[in-house]
Amino acid sequence: MFLAWKEMRYAKLRYALIIGIMILVAYVVFMLSGLASGLANGNKKAISDWGSSTIVLSADSNKVASASVLKRADLNRAKTANTNKAAVGLFATAAQKSGSKTKTNVAIFGAQKRSFVVPKIIKGRLYQNAHEIIISKNLSDEGYHIGDQIKLASMTHRFKIVGITKATTYSVEPVIYLNLDAFTTLKYGSQPFSSASQKPISLIAIKHKTPKQVTVTTGTSDTKVAKMSTATLIQNLPGFSAEKITLNTMIDFLFIVVAAIVGIFLYVMTLQKTVLFGVLKAQGVRTRYLVGTIVSQSFIVGAAGVILAFILGYLTSLILPEAMPFTIDGMQWLSDGLILILVSIVGGLFSIRTVTKVDPINAIGGE
Numbered sequence: 266m267f268l269a270w271k272e273m274r275y276a277k278l279r280y281a282l283i284i285g286i287m288i289l290v291a292y293v294v295f296m297l298s299g300l301a302s303g304l305a306n307g308n309k310k311a312i313s314d315w316g317s318s319t320i321v322l323s324a325d326s327n328k329v330a331s332a333s334v335l336k337r338a339d340l341n342r343a344k345t346a347n348t349n350k351a352a353v354g355l356f357a358t359a360a361q362k363s364g365s366k367t368k369t370n371v372a373i374f375g376a377q378k379r380s381f382v383v384p385k386i387i388k389g390r391l392y393q394n395a396h397e398i399i400i401s402k403n404l405s406d407e408g409y410h411i412g413d414q415i416k417l418a419s420m421t422h423r424f425k426i427v428g429i430t431k432a433t434t435y436s437v438e439p440v441i442y443l444n445l446d447a448f449t450t451l452k453y454g455s456q457p458f459s460s461a462s463q464k465p466i467s468l469i470a471i472k473h474k475t476p477k478q479v480t481v482t483t484g485t486s487d488t489k490v491a492k493m494s495t496a497t498l499i500q501n502l503p504g505f506s507a508e509k510i511t512l513n514t515m516i517d518f519l520f521i522v523v524a525a526i527v528g529i530f531l532y533v534m535t536l537q538k539t540v541l542f543g544v545l546k547a548q549g550v551r552t553r554y555l556v557g558t559i560v561s562q563s564f565i566v567g568a569a570g571v572i573l574a575f576i577l578g579y580l581t582s583l584i585l586p587e588a589m590p591f592t593i594d595g596m597q598w599l600s601d602g603l604i605l606i607l608v609s610i611v612g613g614l615f616s617i618r619t620v621t622k623v624d625p626i627n628a629i630g631g632e
Contacts, residue, residue, distance in 0.1 A: 290519055297512050300591055301516075302594040308508075315351075315495070316472055317471060317495050319472075319474055322335070326491070336463055337352055344480040350471045352380070353375065353376050362414075365408075371441050374435075398426055417451055523605055528612030531562065535559065567610060
């Protein structure tokens, strides 16, 4: 380590250049990781907030919540405590405040006000009828406030905002909660139903029980259902897996780029120091020590680049616009940082064979 550090101090400009490149690559890795986490969190946060362990969808929905159609009566088919299960309606639309021409894309969740999926109110109160709604704080930050009358989809009547919940998103859109009657009217209009129990919902959320522990009875005329974990539902959200795989693949390629950059740089540096290594070997310095020097330099380059990139990435996150889905996942950044340092060391290993093959006599010009 002593020789490695002393040489780096001597050739400051060369090593500053490679550390600078390392910072840029690591910075891109951290930013892509933040975007990947932000997009994933933005797509699933509202569902994750439920704290459910099992989701029941219609069997023909292909595990996609928005394609599932059940009936309210299906809630009774799930054999678990009433407080541990909830009927949920899902709908995507646009919201428009009275007196404004601006529309905001939102995700609508219909649920009974006392069900566990409805988040806690941080301001105002819960909805009491089919004309009242509660909104997430991030929608409130866009200019929607308690007492405002808003229009949803093509409905002629207005909905009154009576409460605000913590910030959350579904498919990277702010969330509105309303009761099941309002959901039915909003999605199906004036379509008649024989009874309230026959009105449609999208899914059933269940907590405290795994899919294997949940029993759903099936009669001859009942809709066939599919049970799955909440994690499985999230993985099947439209675009969720594709976005995650795309960004993670880009990060993986950057790991390869780091190994190549550090490997080429140190290999060239090693070739330029062949005579020096020959002199050191002639003086009795062991090859293992010289190899350790190269590995140490690789580690210093990687660690310095990662630490500075981490700081730069964090500072950048402070000035990003609120609308950008960016989340710092400390454990993920730590994992990415360690991998970057590791591949930096691996890149340095490419030069080891050059060092081990140095012949002191030939290196210093002997016969």
